[in-house]
Amino acid sequence: MKLLLNALIFLVVTDSCSAFTSSNKFGITGGISSATELYARKPFISGNWKLNPQTRDEAVALGKEIASTITPDTPDIDIALFVPYVFIESTINAVDGKLMVGAEGVSPEQKGAFTGAVSSSMVKSIGVNWALAGHSERRTLFGESDEFINGQCLKLIDEGMSVMLCIGETLAEYEQDLAGAVCAVQLKKGLAGISKEQMTNVAIAYEPVWAIGTGKVATPEVAQDVHSKCRAIIKDMYDEDVADATRILYGGSVSPESVDELMSQPDIDGALVGGASLDGTKFGRIINYQPV
Numbered sequence: 103m104k105l106l107l108n109a110l111i112f113l114v115v116t117d118s119c120s121a122f123t124s125s126n127k128f129g130i131t132g133g134i135s136s137a138t139e140l141y142a143r144k145p146f147i148s149g150n151w152k153l154n155p156q157t158r159d160e161a162v163a164l165g166k167e168i169a170s171t172i173t174p175d176t177p178d179i180d181i182a183l184f185v186p187y188v189f190i191e192s193t194i195n196a197v198d199g200k201l202m203v204g205a206e207g208v209s210p211e212q213k214g215a216f217t218g219a220v221s222s223s224m225v226k227s228i229g230v231n232w233a234l235a236g237h238s239e240r241r242t243l244f245g246e247s248d249e250f251i252n253g254q255c256l257k258l259i260d261e262g263m264s265v266m267l268c269i270g271e272t273l274a275e276y277e278q279d280l281a282g283a284v285c286a287v288q289l290k291k292g293l294a295g296i297s298k299e300q301m302t303n304v305a306i307a308y309e310p311v312w313a314i315g316t317g318k319v320a321t322p323e324v325a326q327d328v329h330s331k332c333r334a335i336i337k338d339m340y341d342e343d344v345a346d347a348t349r350i351l352y353g354g355s356v357s358p359e360s361v362d363e364l365m366s367q368p369d370i371d372g373a374l375v376g377g378a379s380l381d382g383t384k385f386g387r388i389i390n391y392q393p394v
């Protein structure tokens with residue numbers, strides 16, 4: 103259904119597509135051969151391990167278990183795991199090229215006296231192409247501001263890497279019907295200075311704070327509504343082509359039970375999964391979702 107919709111969009115705007123690039127399954131950007139590829143937004147299922155698991159051996163075992171759930175029957179999607187820095191290289195080896203391994207964040211600084219920081223070039227040098235920015239836990243627990251997050255996005259893109267910018271409202275904001283307004287501010291501040299062309303290196307994760315780690319997944323209708331608002335904001339900031347091409351993932355207590363319906367919504371292009379990405383069976387079912 104979604105592919106059909108995207109194909110229709112392609113027919114309408116076919117003239118203006120050639121300037122874009124798309125990213126392939128392994129996140130490598132390159133020229134596209136047809137506009138159909140551009141508007142058929144490739145689904146993107148990703149996991150965020152946060153401060154887990156507790157040892158390298160556990161990370162390797164989990165990476166292998168998740169990789170083993172990817173079979174020839176798995177949909178043609180992008181799959182990534184965002185993992186703690188110290189586990190990146192061993193997880194890359196464990197998954198054996200079956201999925202991408204990204205960083206949970208990078209410093210907006212490139213080098214120098216920033217004790218404890220890790221730069222985009224450092225993670226790039228060990229095979230990372232994607233990093234998160236703006237996760238609500240980083241915003242609230244670590245005080246990362248929109249300006250800091252924007253610096254991370256710019257630095258990653260500068261390095262030729264891709265960024266998944268996380269945005270989302272709190273429960274109080276949701277209850278005051280401010281989800282769209284909060285996302286607009288976070289999108290505009292997070293993406294400041296990023297050009298239309300550079301947007302091919304950006305994915306958005308809409309993660310309502312009230313749904314993260316709470317077991318309270320947004321209904322497909324609520325998520326779809328905010329996703330379509332986010333797409334409209336991106337159209338406003340750039341243009342319709344960029345809005346149509348940008349992947350917007352949903353995050354917040356996604357589970358094997360909720361993924362199929364979420365992934366069936368026209369503006370939901372993937373999922374960012376926390377808790378369930380620590381369980382190989384659950385995350386495997388999420389990767390192998392079945393749109394309804």
Ligand code: PEP
Nearest residue numbers: 314315353354355376377
């Ligand atoms: C997250 O950490 O990005 C997240 C969505 O977590 P969870 O799936 O556990 O709600």
